[in-house]
Amino acid sequence: MNAALEFSRAWALLLLPLALLPLLPGRRDALVFSHVPWLPPDRAGAALGWALRVLGALAVAATVVAIAGPQRPETFVQRTGHGAEIVLLVDRSRSMDERMVPSDWRTIDPLNLRYQAASRGEPKGKVARELLAKFVAERRDDRFSLMFFSSNAIRIVRFTQHDAVVQAGITAGNIGRGLSDTDVGRALAAAFAEFDGRAYSGSRIVLMVSDGGARLDAATKQRLHAAALRNRVSLAWIYLRSVNGPKLDTPGQASEAVPEIALHRFFQTLPGHYRAYEAEAPEDLARAVADVARQQNFPLDYAERVPRRELGRIALALGIACCALLLALRAVTLGAWR
Known part of the structure; x- marks a missing residue:
């Protein structure tokens, strides 16, 4: 059985590097303190920050893959x-x-x-x-x-x-x-x-x-x-x-x-x-x-x-799920700050 993956719009995969953008630190993440050692360690906050970045990267990557039109070609078993x-x-x-x-x-x-x-x-x-x-x-x-x-x-x-x-x-x-x-x-x-x-x-x-x-x-x-x-x-x-x-x-x-x-x-x-x-x-x-x-x-x-199977909906569903989790975590974070 041929399990190869094909893309109907493979050119869209050139956009995949955009998924790295959420992993880059932004200026808003830099906070000014007079003496950094005075800050207590915030492991939960650091983990939450990385979770938000990873979810953002996954959402962008899944959206790009969905646009590329992934599909499993017709095979014979x-x-x-x-x-x-x-x-x-x-x-x-x-x-x-x-x-x-x-x-x-x-x-x-x-x-x-x-x-x-x-x-x-x-x-x-x-x-x-x-x-x-x-x-x-x-x-x-x-x-x-x-x-x-x-x-x-x-x-x-x-x-x-x-x-x-x-x-x-x-x-x-x-x-x-x-x-x-x-x-x-x-x-x-x-x-x-x-x-x-x-x-x-x-x-x-x-x-x-x-x-x-x-x-x-x-x-x-x-x-x-x-x-x-x-x-x-x-x-x-x-x-x-x-x-x-x-x-x-x-x-x-x-x-x-x-x-x-x-x-x-x-x-x-x-x-x-x-x-x-x-x-x-x-x-x-x-x-x-x-x-x-x-x-x-x-x-x-x-x-x-075995007929051809379109996989774009799966990638799109993954992207939507990542966006939903991202919004939920943002809401929790904002609630904690208030």
């Missing part, structure tokens, strides 16, 4: 915790504005389920944002990066441990309506690239929340495979399954034609650990997020950013 570096990759396409099925969907007539979901269910995006906000709040040692995607990936927050910034980014995802197009391949490539150039310090994961899949071409698959291998990234996909949507574990070669199933099977070939969660109702999504939290709890080394 190496710490070790338990958690992960997590990229939150959230689908912001128009389908995420649709509603999830209600919590009691298993008791609803299947013929009436779509209508019930459209009228009583919570919007997928809203439920996802609320649970991700809670997820971030509960994981103090993690470092988060936040991205939204539809036709393009949009980076909202770079890796940070300050959850207030991430929370603000998650809240911002509620603004406006999403686009109709979704490019999962481009979004995942951007998410994996977030780890480029970062020193490997512990568990890494891309947590993707989406309700749709995609059929990726061979070149995109190759790029994603290389990026996951290069950065040693794991992937977790929370699949928000729509009413009558396909199940990811549907067997058979014919199911490869379904984008969600095709994407799921490709993810299973990636070099890092992959885990898929199907969420139909809000409680399913909550369980998926909780399971990710349990899985990603390994030792993590990270550099914590």
Whole structure:
């Protein structure tokens, strides 16, 4: 940790010699007596006089330092915790504005389920944002990066441990309506690239929340495979399954034609650990997020950013305190003389 001290107005330090002025004897301190040995020793008065001078010098010095603008520069501190570096990759396409099925969907007539979901269910995006906000709040040692995607990936927050910034980014995802197009391949490539150039310090994961899949071409698959291998990234996909949507574990070669199933099977070939969660109702999504939290709890080394700290107020407070004591001692001295 760099503990150096910086000054925003260093030229003001040239005024520091002025602090010596109160230490110099003044003419008013010279009293005329016919015979000095007749004076009794006044140790208390001498100590009080020196206290007044020292307080005056400190008041001037502290004021000069406050004018110079002292500050501790931004530093980084190496710490070790338990958690992960997590990229939150959230689908912001128009389908995420649709509603999830209600919590009691298993008791609803299947013929009436779509209508019930459209009228009583919570919007997928809203439920996802609320649970991700809670997820971030509960994981103090993690470092988060936040991205939204539809036709393009949009980076909202770079890796940070300050959850207030991430929370603000998650809240911002509620603004406006999403686009109709979704490019999962481009979004995942951007998410994996977030780890480029970062020193490997512990568990890494891309947590993707989406309700749709995609059929990726061979070149995109190759790029994603290389990026996951290069950065040693794991992937977790929370699949928000729509009413009558396909199940990811549907067997058979014919199911490869379904984008969600095709994407799921490709993810299973990636070099890092992959885990898929199907969420139909809000409680399913909550369980998926909780399971990710349990899985990603390994030792993590990270550099914590310590922001710049202004110290001018401390110097100014010291100067004011010295002036207050100076006035109090002067008042006591004058009272004693009277």
